Amino acid sequence: MTSEADAGNAGKASGPGDQDAVTEVLAALADPTRRRILDALAAHGEATATVLAAELPVSRQAIVKHLAVLHRAGLVAGRREGREARYAVSPARLGATARWLDGKAAEWDVRLSAVKRIAEGITEAADSPDAT
Numbered sequence: 001m002t003s004e005a006d007a008g009n010a011g012k013a014s015g016p017g018d019q020d021a022v023t024e025v026l027a028a029l030a031d032p033t034r035r036r037i038l039d040a041l042a043a044h045g046e047a048t049a050t051v052l053a054a055e056l057p058v059s060r061q062a063i064v065k066h067l068a069v070l071h072r073a074g075l076v077a078g079r080r081e082g083r084e085a086r087y088a089v090s091p092a093r094l095g096a097t098a099r100w101l102d103g104k105a106a107e108w109d110v111r112l113s114a115v116k117r118i119a120e121g122i123t124e125a126a127d128s129p130d131a132t
Contacts, residue, residue, distance in 0.1 A: 022097050031066070034070055041089045047087060048085065073093065
């Protein structure tokens with residue numbers, strides 16, 4: 001359960017850099033192909049662009065471009081192994097964005113509870129015998 005004071009701070013990022021990170025993550029996740037790539041990486045633990053292209057209806061070159069966007073957003077990390085680049089999910093930014101979204105949801109819960117209390121108060125006043 002979140003108090004009103006907690007909800008007021010929960011959805012706020014601690015600085016402009018945090019807001020930029022959330023924006024990058026949400027922009028990266030807006031594309032369904034990138035979400036499918038993340039799902040595939042999560043299932044494999046680690047994969048190359050070639051392996052991902054074999055599983056998805058997208059060319060290897062398109063996969064590489066999507067991986068670059070995911071990397072800039074901090075959602076995947078790549079490492080070289082010989083001639084290949086292997087990618088894996090980096091969950092830290094995803095977790096930070098989930099916490100930001102939870103905070104926004106808590107803020108709206110507080111607001112909606114206040115609206116509900118006001119609406120119930122109006123209904124009770126209208127139903128009271130003194131209202132006629």
